[in-house]
Amino acid sequence: MLSRLVPCAPHEQRGHSFAGRDIRPRDLVTSPSAGSTVTKRSLRVMRDGIDPTGSLVVRIVTHPWTTWLIRTFVAPLDPILFRATNGRFFAMGPASESMLTITMRGRRSGKPRSVHLTSVAHEGDRLIVASAMGQQRHPGWRYNLEANPEVEVQVRGRRYRARAEILDDAEKLKVWDKMRAQVPMIHVYEKRTDRNIRVFRLREIR
Numbered sequence: 001m002l003s004r005l006v007p008c009a010p011h012e013q014r015g016h017s018f019a020g021r022d023i024r025p026r027d028l029v030t031s032p033s034a035g036s037t038v039t040k041r042s043l044r045v046m047r048d049g050i051d052p053t054g055s056l057v058v059r060i061v062t063h064p065w066t067t068w069l070i071r072t073f074v075a076p077l078d079p080i081l082f083r084a085t086n087g088r089f090f091a092m093g094p095a096s097e098s099m100l101t102i103t104m105r106g107r108r109s110g111k112p113r114s115v116h117l118t119s120v121a122h123e124g125d126r127l128i129v130a131s132a133m134g135q136q137r138h139p140g141w142r143y144n145l146e147a148n149p150e151v152e153v154q155v156r157g158r159r160y161r162a163r164a165e166i167l168d169d170a171e172k173l174k175v176w177d178k179m180r181a182q183v184p185m186i187h188v189y190e191k192r193t194d195r196n197i198r199v200f201r202l203r204e205i206r
Contacts, residue, residue: 134192
C-alpha cells in the first residue's frame with residue numbers, strides 16, 4: 001500500500017499518522033461506536049455519514065489503474081523490501097507503522113508465502129482485512145491463514161510469531177466501523193464485490 005496515501009493505524013504511545021502526516025493528541029478522540037481512539041475527522045465521517053470515497057486520496061488509491069499497478073508490480077516487491085529493511089521501507093518509500101508483512105505456510109505447497117498489508121491496531125493486537133482490493137475472489141492468503149494460522153509478522157523494527165484468528169460475522173461487526181474509518185478504501189472495496197470480506201486478528205505468541 002502507498003504509505004503517503006494509505007491512512008495508518010494509530011500507534012498506542014508515540015503519536016499517530018494519517019496519510020503520511022503526524023497527528024497530534026488533541027486531534028484524537030475516543031469513539032464508542034468504533035471502540036477505539038480515532039481521528040476527529042474519521043469520527044465526523046462516521047457520525048455524519050460523510051462518504052469518504054469522494055476524497056482525492058481514496059480515488060487515487062482505489063482507481064483501477066492504481067489497483068493494477070499495486071497488484072502487478074508493488075505487491076511482489078513489498079514483502080522483500082519490508083523484511084530486508086526491518087520494516088522501514090517498502091516499494092513506494094518509507095513505511096508507516098500500520099504496515100506489516102505476514103509470512104505463512106501455503107496450504108498446498110507448504111512453502112513460505114508472504115504478503116504485505118495495512119493493519120489496524122486493536123486491543124494490543126493487529127487486525128488485517130482480506131479485501132483483495134475488492135476483487136470477486138478471496139485472496140489466496142486468506143485460505144493459507146485458515147489452514148496454517150501460526151505466522152511470522154514483520155513490523156517496523158521487529159519480527160515476531162503470531163496466531164491468526166478469523167473473526168466471525170458478529171466479531172467483525174464490532175470492529176468494522178473502526179476499520180472503515182482508519183482504512184477508508186474499504187468503502188470502495190466492499191462496493192466492488194458481494195463476497196463477505198473476512199477480517200483476521202493477529203495475536204502475538206508470547
